[in-house]
Amino acid sequence: MEFLELIEKRYSVRAYKPDDIEDEKLNTVLEAARLAPTAANYQPFQIIIIHTKGHENELNRIYPAGWFVQPPIIIGICAVRDKAWTRKDGKNFMDIDATIVMDHIILAATSVGLGTCWIGAFDAAAAKETLKLPEGVEPVLFTSLGYPADKPGTKERKNLSELVRYEHW
Template sequence: MALLDLVKQRYSCRSYEEKSVEQEKLNYVMECVRMAPSAVNKQPWKFRIVKNEEEKTKLRECYRGNWFGTAPMYIICSILHDQEWVRRDGKHHGDIDIAIAVEHLCLAATEQGLGTCWVCNFDAEKCKQSFELDDNEEPAVLIPLGYPADEPSAKIRKEMTEILK
């Protein structure tokens, strides 16, 4: 599939089938994440797969959207602040690096027929405590992952003339 077609196909899925994600597909998606670029190749991230019922229950306490509970699994995407590259002027690049890796995840999942949704509006502190993350680890994004049970709505995008200068 051409990249532009894949990008157009990806959407924020908010309803999932009860069907489990096959391990081969999960492995493929995570290999795409592993290959994501990062500033100075620091790869300042950690990804935690959440599949068992106890952990899914804990994670669902961090974000209570009804639709979120329909996903068969989740990925907690964290920045490792002690490993991120810092520009000379003090700009930390962990947020940028995790965003690149997460979008690799979302595009790879789409290619495999899976749905995802970026969830950033969650209780990060509760997540950190519930999963006993290290002090240097910041959970930045939650990604529900599974087979879509909904249809994408129309994407509204700015015209090219509005984003190019």
């Protein structure tokens, strides 16, 4: 599959089959995360694998959507502030690094036939408490991971002319 075709194929899945994910596919997704570029290659992130079965109540504290607990796995990406590269002006890159890692995860998942839904609108305090995250480890993003039970809808995207600016020096 060509890269742009893969990007076009990815969508936010909000209905999942209960089927287990093969270890090989999960490892492919995790390897893509490991290979993600991070600022100064510091890799200031932790990947949390959460098996949903039997943990629905805890997961609903983090993100209360019924479909969130349908897939067999939820992946959380946490950033470790003190391990992240910081620019001279004080900008810490932990969130950016975590976001790049999640993007690799969702594209790798799509490439092996799995569905995801990028989730940023979660309860961070509930996530820290539920996952027993230590001081300095912050939840940044979650994604559901499983076999889709729905079909992609139409994606609305702006035209390139609205997003790209060319400088002519």
